[in-house]
Amino acid sequence: MxxxxxxGAExxxxxxxxxxxxxxxxxxxxxxEVVDTEPPVLERAPELEEDWGE
Amino acid sequence: MTLQVGLLYSRIRKDEKLLLTELRERDHEVTKIDVRKQTFDIAAAPAAFDGLDIVVDRCLATSRSLYATQFFETYGIPVVNSHETAAICADKVQNSLALEKAGVPTPATKVAFTKETAMDAIEEFGYPCVLKPVVGSWGRLMAKIDSESAAEAILEHKATLGHYEHKVFYVQEFVEKPGRDIRVLATDGEPIAAMVRSSDHWITNAAKGAETDAFDLDDEALALVRKASDAVGGGLLGIDLMETGDSYTVHEVNHTVEFKALDDAVETDIAATVVDWLEGKAQAAADELEVTV
Known part of the structure; x- marks a missing residue:
C-alpha cells in the first residue's frame, strides 16, 4: 500500500x-507512475503525448 | 546462451511486463533503459550500454524511438526494430509508399500540403473518405469524412490548430470492411498469431475498445504478411489487414507493436515466441560480428 x-487515498x-x-x-x-519499488514510490504519470503509440 | 538485453522504454505496459518476465525466467540479464533519463552522445556509447547483446525498442514516443534506434546502430549495438523499419512505420506516408512499392495491396492514398489540394484529393475520392495524421496511433485523430462541409471544417481545424505535421494531409479511400480488421503479430514476416478486432465503430483498434478474437490466416494473408514485413525492413511488427470481399488490403505496419490484446485472444505464448526470436537475432548478430572480426 x-x-x-x-x-491521498491508499x-x-x-x-x-x-x-x-x-x-x-x-x-x-x-x-x-511507479518511480521506485523498494519502497514503492508513485508520481503522477506524464500526460499522453501526440506521438505516443505503437 | 545468456544474453544482456536492453529494454528501451518510457512506460512499462503489460506488453513490456510480459517480455521482462519471459527474459528473466530464461536467466537473461535485462537492463531497463528509461529513454527519458538517458542521454545519447554522438561520439561514444554511454557506459550504461556496455555489454548489451541486443536492445529492444519499446518506446511509446515515436520521435524518441526514431532517434534512439539510430544511436544504437551508430554504437554497433543490435536493436530491434531497426531504425530503417522504425522510420518507415512511424510515418503513414512512408508506410504507404513502401507497401505500394513492394506491390502489397494497400488502400488508395493521396498526400497534399495545402487545404485546397487536400480538398481536391477528398473530392476525387468522394464521400466517405478518410483523413489520417501522418504520425500517431491508437486510432487517434482519424476522421471519416462524410460530406464537403465536414471536409472543409476538418481541414480548417488541422491547418489552423495543428502541429506542422498536421499540414501534411494524408487522404485515403474508405474501405468497406466487414466491421472488423485483422492484426497479425509477426517476426520477420513469420506470423506468431493473429486476431480480428471487431467494432460497430468504423475504427476497430483494440485501443478504441474493439472486441478481439483469434483468427486463422489463409495462404493469401500469410503471403501478404511476409511481403508487408519485407517492405518495411522486417522485425517484430504488427501488420494490419482489412478484408475486401475476395482479398485483403494492408493498411498499416506498426513497429513498436503492442500485443497484450492478442495475448488475451490467442493460445500462443506471445512473449515466449518473441523472446525465442530475440535470442535468434542476438545470436545472428554475434555470429556476424565474429566473422567481421
Missing amino acids: TDCVEC VSLHDDLEVGEIIDCTTCGAEL
Whole structure:
C-alpha cells in the first residue's frame, strides 16, 4: 500500500511491481507512475503525448 | 546462451511486463533503459550500454524511438526494430509508399500540403473518405469524412490548430470492411498469431475498445504478411489487414507493436515466441560480428 499523490487515498500495489509501470488510483482515477519499488514510490504519470503509440 | 538485453522504454505496459518476465525466467540479464533519463552522445556509447547483446525498442514516443534506434546502430549495438523499419512505420506516408512499392495491396492514398489540394484529393475520392495524421496511433485523430462541409471544417481545424505535421494531409479511400480488421503479430514476416478486432465503430483498434478474437490466416494473408514485413525492413511488427470481399488490403505496419490484446485472444505464448526470436537475432548478430572480426 502507498498513497496516491493526487488524492491521498491508499493505492494497493501488486507484488511484481516494475519501475515505469502505470497504476490507476481507484479512488480518483489518476494515472500514477511507479518511480521506485523498494519502497514503492508513485508520481503522477506524464500526460499522453501526440506521438505516443505503437 | 545468456544474453544482456536492453529494454528501451518510457512506460512499462503489460506488453513490456510480459517480455521482462519471459527474459528473466530464461536467466537473461535485462537492463531497463528509461529513454527519458538517458542521454545519447554522438561520439561514444554511454557506459550504461556496455555489454548489451541486443536492445529492444519499446518506446511509446515515436520521435524518441526514431532517434534512439539510430544511436544504437551508430554504437554497433543490435536493436530491434531497426531504425530503417522504425522510420518507415512511424510515418503513414512512408508506410504507404513502401507497401505500394513492394506491390502489397494497400488502400488508395493521396498526400497534399495545402487545404485546397487536400480538398481536391477528398473530392476525387468522394464521400466517405478518410483523413489520417501522418504520425500517431491508437486510432487517434482519424476522421471519416462524410460530406464537403465536414471536409472543409476538418481541414480548417488541422491547418489552423495543428502541429506542422498536421499540414501534411494524408487522404485515403474508405474501405468497406466487414466491421472488423485483422492484426497479425509477426517476426520477420513469420506470423506468431493473429486476431480480428471487431467494432460497430468504423475504427476497430483494440485501443478504441474493439472486441478481439483469434483468427486463422489463409495462404493469401500469410503471403501478404511476409511481403508487408519485407517492405518495411522486417522485425517484430504488427501488420494490419482489412478484408475486401475476395482479398485483403494492408493498411498499416506498426513497429513498436503492442500485443497484450492478442495475448488475451490467442493460445500462443506471445512473449515466449518473441523472446525465442530475440535470442535468434542476438545470436545472428554475434555470429556476424565474429566473422567481421
